[in-house]
Amino acid sequence: MQSMFAAGLFAHQVALVTGGGSGIGLATARELTALGASVAICGRKMEKIEAGLAALAADGVPSERLFGGTCDIREPDQVAAFVGQVIERFGRIDVLVNNAGGQFPSPAETLSPRGWEAVIRNNLNGTFFMTREVATRAMIPAKRGRIVNVTAMVVRGFPGMSHTGAARAGVENLTRSLAIEWAAHGIRVNAVAPGNNIRSSGTAQYGEELLEVTRKATPLKRLGTPEEVARVIVFLSSTQNDFVTGAVWGIDGGQPLWGELWPIPEPEPQPEAKG
Ligand SMILES: CCCCCCCCCCC/C=C/C(=O)SCCNC(=O)CCNC(=O)[C@H](O)C(C)(C)COP(=O)(O)OP(=O)(O)OC[C@H]1O[C@@H](n2cnc3c(N)ncnc32)[C@H](O)[C@@H]1OP(=O)(O)O
Numbered sequence: 053m054q055s056m057f058a059a060g061l062f063a064h065q066v067a068l069v070t071g072g073g074s075g076i077g078l079a080t081a082r083e084l085t086a087l088g089a090s091v092a093i094c095g096r097k098m099e100k101i102e103a104g105l106a107a108l109a110a111d112g113v114p115s116e117r118l119f120g121g122t123c124d125i126r127e128p129d130q131v132a133a134f135v136g137q138v139i140e141r142f143g144r145i146d147v148l149v150n151n152a153g154g155q156f157p158s159p160a161e162t163l164s165p166r167g168w169e170a171v172i173r174n175n176l177n178g179t180f181f182m183t184r185e186v187a188t189r190a191m192i193p194a195k196r197g198r199i200v201n202v203t204a205m206v207v208r209g210f211p212g213m214s215h216t217g218a219a220r221a222g223v224e225n226l227t228r229s230l231a232i233e234w235a236a237h238g239i240r241v242n243a244v245a246p247g248n249n250i251r252s253s254g255t256a257q258y259g260e261e262l263l264e265v266t267r268k269a270t271p272l273k274r275l276g277t278p279e280e281v282a283r284v285i286v287f288l289s290s291t292q293n294d295f296v297t298g299a300v301w302g303i304d305g306g307q308p309l310w311g312e313l314w315p316i317p318e319p320e321p322q323p324e325a326k327g
């Protein structure tokens with residue numbers, strides 16, 4: 053794999069990538085390890101983690117620079133245990149990529165309280181639990197760190213998936229708050245917002261038909277790749293942009309600027325206000 057970054061950019065550094073066993077997370081882990089980082093990946097399913105570790109090993113990354121395990125980011129005890137294992141294994145954490153997340157399509161009016169909570173917990177709570185754990189145990193004591201949150205393109209709301217829209221908007225705001233709170237600790241906090249138009253293991257679950265709708269609604273008229281998202285994550289994770297913090301960078305082929313994202317039922321015209 054040819055990298056656009058300088059060889060050894062992450063030498064002697066340690067990165068933790070949540071959801072690193074597949075898709076954007078794995079592409080990020082591959083780029084970071086190619087640049088010399090030691091990487092820890094986690095997810096709920098061990099088979100995905102094993103597949104991710106195998107892909108990294110096949111790239112030629114030595115096993116002493118790899119660590120993986122199960123951790124559901126929604127569970128603070130599991131988060132604490134995993135972060136403890138990473139620190140025990142590598143002694144430090146320089147970079148945290150909060151990539152784990154996901155949701156399901158549902159109109160707001162039929163979304164159950166448990167369905168709403170499941171998605172808020174998965175995307176907002178989990179990101180906060182992991183971030184606080186890594187910051188307090190590794191980054192704040194070391195007075196250095198870079199955190200990159202992976203959200204989604206929510207500037208136009210997220211009709212059909214309002215739960216994730218709310219959660220991701222929460223993560224974007226958390227990004228800004230922590231960028232300020234932790235600036236004094238030498239920690240930068242940024243986010244990337246992939247469009248709904250990245251072809252990945254994640255979007256495969258939504259089917260080709262919806263992906264074609266999102267492609268057509270993209271000014272660049274193509275889908276993005278996990279590697280294109282990973283390169284921006286890696287740039288923000290590096291020391292090459294030390295004056296960038298609290299930013300949310302879109303990777304979306306111009307999608308927020310133009311076009312119908314996906315069909316929603318045409319609303320009945322509303323009566324004009326009287327008086
Ligand atoms: C019409 C608009 C469609 C827009 C499509 C746009 C095109 C693509 C854009 C894609 C952009 C984003 C891409 C990605 O995010 S890639 C990542 C893809 N992966 C996923 O999204 C999967 C992630 N899902 C999960 O991890 C889990 O399903 C989740 C954590 C969300 C929930 O798991 P959990 O174990 O907590 O859930 P439970 O089974 O305990 O259920 C809890 C309640 O949630 C309800 N639920 C769960 N799944 C569904 C479902 N598929 N549909 C409806 N409701 C669901 C469940 O019923 C429970 O509630 P109740 O007890 O009340 O029944």
Ligand SMILES: NC(=O)C1=CN([C@@H]2O[C@H](COP(=O)(O)OP(=O)(O)OC[C@H]3O[C@@H](n4cnc5c(N)ncnc54)[C@H](OP(=O)(O)O)[C@@H]3O)[C@@H](O)[C@H]2O)C=CC1
Pocket residue numbers: 070071072073074075076077094095096097098100123124125126151152153154155174178202203204205245246247248249250251252253254255278
């Ligand atoms: N692809 C796209 O177009 C877009 C993607 N995104 C976001 O980008 C991120 C990566 O998505 P992508 O690579 O496409 O999809 P994937 O489904 O391949 O990646 C999601 C990863 O997160 C892990 N994960 C999910 N929930 C949890 C949890 N509670 N605890 C720990 N790990 C978890 C999954 O592993 P496991 O199932 O084993 O837990 C999986 O490895 C996600 O947050 C996604 O929502 C946002 C916008 C668009």
